[in-house]
Amino acid sequence: MPKPSPFPSPASPLEPGYGAASALSPLFLAVLALLLTLVSARAMPAPGSGALVLRSEAAVPVEAPRLATDFAVTVSGPTLRTIVTQAFRNTTDRWVEGTYVYPLPEDAAVDAMTMIVGERVIVAGIKERAAARRVYEAARAEGKTAALTEQERPNVFTNAVANIGPGETVVVRIEIQQAVSVSAGIRTLRLPLVVAPRYNPAPPAATLISETGESADPVPDRDRIEPPVLDPARHAPINPVAITVRLDAGFPVGALRSATHPIRVEETGPTARRVTLGEGVVPADRDFELTWEPAPGAEPSLGLFREEIGGETYVLATLNPPTAAAGTRPPRDVTFVIDNSGSMAGDSMRQAKAGLLAGLARLHPEDRVNVIRFDNTWDALFPEPVPASPETLRRAERFVGALEARGGTEMLAPLTAALNDPTPEDRNRLRQIVFLTDGAVGNEAQLFEAIQRGLGRSRLFMVGIGAAPNGHLMRHAAEIGRGSFTAIHTVDQVAERTRALYAKLEEPAATGLRASFTEEGAEVTPDPLPDLYRGEPLTLAARLAKGTGGLTVSGTVDGRPWSRTLSLSEAAPGTGISKVWARARIGEAETGRITGRLTAEAADAAILKLALAHGLTTRLTSLVAVDATPRRAAGTPLAATDLPLNLPAGWDFEKVFGERPSGVSPIRERHAGLTPAVAPAPAREIRLPQTGIGFLPRLWLGLGLALAGLAVGLLSRRARAAR
C-alpha cells in the first residue's frame, strides 16, 4: 500500500446508504448548496490546483540508431506517389530497436512497406492493427529483424524496427499515394519533414507497479535513459533528408519553384522535370514545398482522370467554379453566439468578447446581425438578424460589453435558436453563425444532431476560446456545420486569428455544390461537397461500376445557379486514384464515428473493409514485415560487426550519411529484450488533468501558526503573571 492518507477515504461516510442524503433536512441541504455555490464561483482554475501544468522535465534525446531519410516522389498528372526510404543505422555495440515517429500529409495513404536487411528484401503485408503488433512482438522476442508501420494520427505514423544488430543498417521503405493539391492553377507538393516537439523521444513512459504495491520508482531505469540535458542549440535533432521529384505534370510545365529549399531542376521533356535539392542533403528542420503551374496558355481545360482497378472505375475531378468579380461582397446574415458560462471566467471571457467585437466591427450596413449569449439561460439581442446600422452595432457592443461569466452551460437551446432560419430558400445572402465558446459541455452527440438537422443554408464557424477548448466538439461541430474551427489560446491571438476568419467569411462563396453522375450508384467523396471560398477549386473522387456517361457539378455561385457537365469518356488515365478515393472515404468514416453519424462498430467495419481491400495503413490496420531468419540468439553477447548493406538502386548511402558526422536523431531507443514493451502513443492520446489538491501542508502550516500564536499569547500572559 502507498502510505495511507491521513484523510479518510471521502466516499466512506456516504457508504452506509444512499438514503443518508435524503434523510437530511432540506434546510441543511439548502445551506450546503449555498456554500457550494459560493465555493464553486471561487474554484476557477488557479495555478497548481485544477489547471494543467506545463511539462517540467523536458524530453531528452537519447543516444539512438541514426536515421537517414530519402524521399523519391513521382508526380503523374493529378496524383503523386512518394517512396520514403528510412535507413536505421545502429551506431552502438548492442542490439537495439528503433522507433521513428514521422509526419505525413493529412490525406496520405500509406499502402506499402518493404524492409531490407543485408541482402534480403521483405515485403510487408497489411494486417489488423493488433494482429500486426502481435506478429512484430513475437518476431522481436524470437530475435528476428522485423519492421512495423502504424498510424498514430491521420497525419502521424511510426516505423518500428526490432533487432538491429550492432553496427548494422536496416532500411525501411514506405510508399504513399496522394492527390496533387491545386489552387488557382498552382499545383503544390508538400512534404512535412519536421516532427512536432511532443514526438521527441521520451523515456519509456510506463512501467508496471509491483504486485506488492510498494511505491517503487515509476521509472527504475531512469539513469540509463536520462542522460544529462543536452544543449538544444548544439544537439538539435537532425535527420538528414534527400529529396528527388520526378514530375510528369501532364501539361507543358511553366513556373516551377520551391519556397522552402533551393532546388536543382532538369528538363526531361516538355511536360516532365526532375527536381533535386540544391544542397543535396538537408537536415529535417523544415517542411519541403514544391509548386508548379502550366506554361502560359497551357492550362488543361479539363481536370478529369480515371483509373480502372479490379473491374471498377475510379474518377478524380478538379474544377474551378467561376469566381465573382474582385471586390464584390455578398450581403451576409451573421449571428454571433457567445458563451458566458462560469467556465469562461477570466481571460476566456475577455478573449471571446474581443473576438466578437472584432467581428461586429467588420460588418457593413447591408449585412444583418444578431447576438445570442448563453450560460444555463440564454438571450438573443434581437428576435432575428437586423440590418447592421451604426445604431444596431452600438447596441450589440453594449450587450457584449456587459456580459459576465457565470452559471452553467446549456448550449443546445441557443444553438438551435441560431440555426433557426426563417427564410431557408434565400440564396442571395450568406447565413453565417460565429460560435464563441470553450465547449465545456458533455452532450456533444445532441449538439451534433441538432446541427445536422437544422443546418440548412447556414454555416457554423466555431471559435474555440481559452487554453484548453474542447477541440473534439469544436472541430466536429464545424465539420458538420460545414464551416471551420478557429482556436484562440491567448488574448494576443485574438486579433490575428479572427481577422483571418472574418476575411474569409466576407468572400463570395460557391455553396450548395452537388455532384451527380449519369451512372447509378456512384460513391462520391467528399460527401457533402464543401463550400468554396476565395477561388478554391473543387476536388472530388468517386467510384463507379462502369465509368460511363457524365458528371454534372452544380451549385450556387455568387447568388446565381451554376452547373457544369463533364463526359467521363474524355477523362485522361491516372494512377493511384483508387487509393486516394479509399483514403478519403476512410477519413469520412472516422468523422462519422466521432460525430455519431455512424456507430463505432459500423464505422470501424467500413474502415477495416476499405483498408484491407486497398492495403492502406489506418487506425485499425498496420503494415508488418518479418525476416524469417532469427539472428539475435537469446542472451548471447555479440561483438560489434559492421554489416555491409545493399542499398536500393539510385540511393547514395555516403551522400546521405556522409554529412553531419554526429548528432542525435528523434528516435526512441529500446534495447531488445531489456525493457518492457511500450506501445506507441495512440491516435488521440488523452492528456490528464492535475489531480492533487495538496491541502495538507497548508492545514499543518495553519495549525502551526495558530499554535505559535497561542504560545505567544500565553508567554506574554505568563510574563505579566510573573511580575
Add this chain to the structure above:
Amino acid sequence: MSRTRTLGRALGALLTLAGLGLAAEAAWMPAKAVLAQILLERAFARSLAEGRAVRPWPSADTEPVARLSFLGHGSIALRGGSGQALAFGPGHLDGTPEPGEPGTAVYAAHRDTHFAGLGGLRPGDAVTVSRRDGRTFRFRVTGARVAHWDASRLDPAAPGRHLALVTCWPLDATAPGGLRLIVDAEMDGEAS
C-alpha cells in the same frame, strides 16, 4: 512594559487567527469534496429517475454522469476534467466514451480525496460504473502504471471496451507534479 505585553498579545491573537483561517481554508477543500458528494448523490438519483442531466446546485457548470465503485467505496463522477469538477468528485474526461462503449473511458480524481484509495487496486479487482442511463458495467483491473500527464498512452478510440482511473502520482506527495497513476481496467460485462 505594558505596551510590549499588549503587542505580544495582539501578535499572538493575530497569529492564531491567521493560522486558524489558513487551516480552515485547507480543511474546507476535503470537506467540500465530501459534502458535495451528498448533493451529487441526490442530483444523480434525480437524473436516473428523470433520464436527463441534473445540475447538482444552481451555479454548477457540470453535472453528475456516473457512480464509480471500487474496493467498497463509491463516488459520483462529474462531467469534464476541469478543476471545478474535480474539486467535487471524479471527472469523466471530455473526449472519452461512456464506460461500456467501445474505446477507453477515463475518470480522473484528486489523490488526496476521491481517489485516495486508487493505490489499493490490484489486478483482478472489480470496478463498477453505473451510468446516467441506469446501466451498470463491471470492469476488471488489468494493471496499473505511472506515466507523464501528456504521455498517458490512453487512447479514447482504442479497440475494446476499457476504463482508466487516473490520479496524481506519487500518492502521498503534496506538491503538484507531472506524473499520474493510471489504473487500467477492461470490461467484464454488464451487471443486471
